[in-house]
Amino acid sequence: MKQEAFSLIRLAVLCFVTFCNQAFSQSKDYTEWYLRTPDSLDIYNQDIYVRELGTGKDTVVVIHGGFGANHDYMLDAIDGLEKKYHFVLYDQRGSLLSPGPKEKLTFQKNVNDLDLLITQLGNKKTKIMAHSMGTLVAMEYLQQHPEKVSNLVLVGAILAKSDSIASVFSKRQNEQVKFLSSRPEVKALPIYKRYKELKGKFTSDMERTDFNRMAFAASNIYRIDRYKLMRGGFHYYKEDASVMSETVNWKYDYRKSLNDNGKTTIIFGDHDFLDFNGEVHQELIKSHKKVNFRLIKSAGHNVWIDQPEIFKKELDMALQK
Template sequence: MWRRRNVLAYERPEWYLNTPDTCRLFVQEYGIGDEYVVVLHGGWGGEHSYLLDAFEGVEEHFVLVFYDQRGSLRSPCPSELISVDKHVQDLECLREQLGVDRLNIVAHSMGTILAMMYLDRYPERVKGLVFISPSAPRSPFEKWELELLERHEQAKQAFFERQEIDLEIKRQGLDREWDELSDKEKTNAWRIRFAGSNLYHVEHWPQLKGGQIFFSQEAAEAALRSMPRQYDFTSALARHPWPIHIIEGDHDFGPVYVEYTRQWVSKIGNARLTVIRNAGHNPWIDSPDEFTTALIEALLNTT
């Protein structure tokens, strides 16, 4: 049976980061300790609260700094002021406000690209790096990459349509005509399918947060439009003088993508990969104890 998570301890008053172009970014801190750990949520267009459960226990060792990236839920910003370059500069502004020389960063999903871009631009400003369910550090162009990613797309589609999703919908009594469902039931049906994409254990769907009003399509599209067509951060990662820890489920959007991660991690001498069995894109929900152990060990070995 999955473990119910608790609210993080040592909550501090929220504050707002004022950017040079007059956006205000929501910042929330938890924890005790001598070092900050800045958490980068996924997206683009996501927000931080879906990640809180992932850090249960970590706040006993570090001060965790969560923030909503510009354009996200608590950090409204006009789309014309949203770009990946602005996201990088926001992270540098946050570092300056925290008053630290080097950041410890934990990033999830697309947040790992932001972390890599920041490292590439400000290598002297980064210390600990932990990537959860990461994006690859370069745009694919070699034959082996394209072939592997084609296999991944096929496996991902099958993973998103697996039988367990429909069985859970039926088990919850939601296998009726859409018009017959209440709004609450419709939301639950949506969340089960959302869990089918992000979790290995679909039955853990009540623990899955985010999506719907917690996601800004406008912010996502603005950031994506500004992404470089070709990028490669492998050299920046390889030059980093501290270990880089990667934590990923063996069913991250299906069973194939972790093979891609293994390939690029093997080419970066200071990178360490921990694969969590029977876990998806949000491994802290599928395997909370194993994930928490891996995350705390990674942070203690890089900070």
């Protein structure tokens, strides 16, 4: 019964998303399919949702953040490069279009799904672009399957070395989130002023949604006046997917794998809440000269919203290395 419930939820969500894509003519030229997994997340074997778009020769697998987010927000990150690359995006298990029971949401299974996808794509080596928590999946995959990865682009990356989860999500990181969320630019926004005026008791659900979207964007982008441009966010995350983090071995060191790859680029905003100015990142990789670190000014965690043109150039160069 649990599997049937997941299937019904998936069908309803997929119908809604398909309707939205048709109604707003978003990403017209794409194909979508489901990747079957050995442990069968879904009774109809429609396990991992996959979307392919772009007419370029080189395949780039795109890994979204989360855990539990949705691939959709990454469409803005690759916008304008569809003629140069063939992009393959997917929803990780436990995400919006790839739901599954909690007992099947593990980090290693997530990494295995990526390997299964890359194997089915049929390429000997594949370019990978990952964002946020998706970079952890990408780095672990590189360590396990270095022979299958060509260019690796890590955007808003998780640290390449960790002693514990506290070294990744540190006190400094929490303070940076607080700073970004309480900036004068945030407090100057009309929706923030409205929130203060009503003491948080919105009478309109539209206003409440707008405030929540802004509050999520406040720590993820630097140019907060662009918060309405952010897709995804708080409304895509699922409590079930949080169990994925519990299965991660937070004592790791991916630096040698990144360096040996020779085509790894980290693209980072100077106001990324994970690590302002990339200070910890750059200290960690200073003796790993083959890892290219690119810091983009006046940008946050979702760099492409803050600096779309600069980001597109950096991403293109990283993928062409």
